[in-house]
Amino acid sequence: MSVVAIDGPSGVGKSSTAKETARRLGYSYLDTGAMYRAMAWLCLNRGVTDPVDVLEQVRGVDLEISTDPDEFFVSVDGIDVSEEIREPEVSENVQTVSAVVDAREELIDMQRTIIAAAPEGIVVEGRDITTVVAPDAEVRILMTARDEVRVARRAKELHGNADAEALAATQSQVTGRDAKDSATTSFLEASEGVYTLDTSDIDFDQVVETVLKLVKDSQ
Numbered sequence: 216m217s218v219v220a221i222d223g224p225s226g227v228g229k230s231s232t233a234k235e236t237a238r239r240l241g242y243s244y245l246d247t248g249a250m251y252r253a254m255a256w257l258c259l260n261r262g263v264t265d266p267v268d269v270l271e272q273v274r275g276v277d278l279e280i281s282t283d284p285d286e287f288f289v290s291v292d293g294i295d296v297s298e299e300i301r302e303p304e305v306s307e308n309v310q311t312v313s314a315v316v317d318a319r320e321e322l323i324d325m326q327r328t329i330i331a332a333a334p335e336g337i338v339v340e341g342r343d344i345t346t347v348v349a350p351d352a353e354v355r356i357l358m359t360a361r362d363e364v365r366v367a368r369r370a371k372e373l374h375g376n377a378d379a380e381a382l383a384a385t386q387s388q389v390t391g392r393d394a395k396d397s398a399t400t401s402f403l404e405a406s407e408g409v410y411t412l413d414t415s416d417i418d419f420d421q422v423v424e425t426v427l428k429l430v431k432d433s434q
């Protein structure tokens with residue numbers, strides 16, 4: 216069983232790259248950010264903000280997430296929140312969960328269980344996959360891109376274009392979240408043995424081809 220670990224900041228293109236790589240290899244796919252988002256949705260919904268209460272929510276939850284790159288769903292306590300977790304309110308509040316070290320430990324345990332159960336191989340994306348969740352992964356990649364490139368990509372995703380208004384609306388969202396996230400996870404620089412894939416000046420197909428080559432070379 217082979218694990219491909221992909222970390223990187225927001226807007227760098229991790230999800231589309233990880234999913235396409237999983238499809239092309241016939242592997243499973245795990246979006247760990249969706250797990251933090253689902254828990255953030257639950258905490259928002261229940262008005263929970265205190266770290267001790269957040270931990271209690273994470274410990275008691277029935278969290279399910281699909282590992283099929285073509286069919287995404289995530290649910291908490293039987294509620295399908297696949298769409299709700301993408302709402303700006305969730306993005307803005309996700310650190311209520313991701314900054315709680317003990318809550319992370321719980322989610323990391325769940326992630327390792329899912330990884331171990333993958334039948335062929337699995338592509339896992341997040342912020343701490345190459346360093347904490349799966350430091351022994353066969354392939355470890357840190358995806359990067361210049362700030363302005365990431366902001367433009369996220370603006371297109373959220374607003375359908377990257378005009379001045381969309382860029383202004385997206386700027387602080389992207390860089391602000393990264394700044395806060397980097398206080399808990401280290402994904403702005405590659406740790407030893409992790410391949411840095413700068414996607415600023417290459418297109419999507421070239422990114423995927425590079426990942427597939429790294430997988431091939433590791434086999």
Ligand code: C5P
Nearest residue numbers: 225247248249251309313341342343396
């Ligand atoms: O990847 P995505 O942007 O959906 O992740 C949402 C949030 O979940 C991140 O901003 C971060 O706070 C948290 N996260 C994390 N560790 C991961 C994946 C995501 O802390 N492995």
